[in-house]
Amino acid sequence: METKEVLRSRRxxxxxxxxRKVTDEQLTELFELTTLAPSAWNFQHYKFIVVRDPDQKKKLRKAAMGQEKVEQASATIVVCGDLAAYRRARRVAEEFADKGFYGPDGDSKVEEQARMMRDTYVNDPQKARDEALRSSSLAAMSLMVAAKDMGLATCPMxxxxxxxxxxxxxxxxELFPAMLISLGYEGDFNLDRCARLPLSEVVDIDRYGESFQPQS
Ligand SMILES: Cc1cc2nc3c(=O)[nH]c(=O)nc-3n(C[C@H](O)[C@H](O)[C@H](O)COP(=O)(O)O)c2cc1C
Incomplete structure (x- = not known):
């Protein structure tokens, strides 16, 4: 499916x-695509827990205000933010150096860069949480778009x-649940999509209050 069509038709x-069950082969493709999402410093501040065991689904449904889709869908994914992703700082800095992101004498910068990245999060728990929520949410959107392209249905919760x-x-x-996403094959779902706000209300140009005027 064309990307624009995926975005228009995702619900x-x-x-x-x-x-209808989602296979491990499908999960493999889905998570290979999902983990291509960008994350701050490529730390991949997330963990996905795919809940598909019937007893586990039952427990999760209870934790999710009884939402039926948690049990009805083939799986429900707990998208977690990782507050301790800074443990990857050294590995990330080494790869950045190898790939040339730090310039020609990159190896000499690994130690300093790894410490800087680690300290950024260790010294600022709010930032660690914000970053984990941002990066896991971006991955979650990639997951929903990839799933749609693969003929699968999702719902963030x-x-x-x-x-x-x-x-x-x-x-x-160190992990917190950022959102749940049901994953499976669409059943008898026929509710129309709710309207979106006009672009003039959600897009400003250059500074707050200067509304974008969409062109038809
Ligand atoms: C962060 C987030 C949380 C949501 N939580 C729930 C939820 O708990 N249960 C649910 O049925 N839908 C949930 N939704 C789905 C929204 O209701 C839905 O995305 C919105 O109404 C737009 O519909 P559409 O995605 O079909 O276009 C959530 C969506 C987002 C982005």
């Missing part, structure tokens, strides 16, 4: 066919208790 699908989700899937301290 937050609320009803799934419970009999924030209707859940973070503590209950943590408990349901045994999340360690």
């Amino acid at each position: 937050s699908v609320k009803v799934y066919d419970p009999n 924030i209707g859940f208790s973070p503590e209950a989700v943590r408990e349901a899937v045994d999340l360690p301290e």
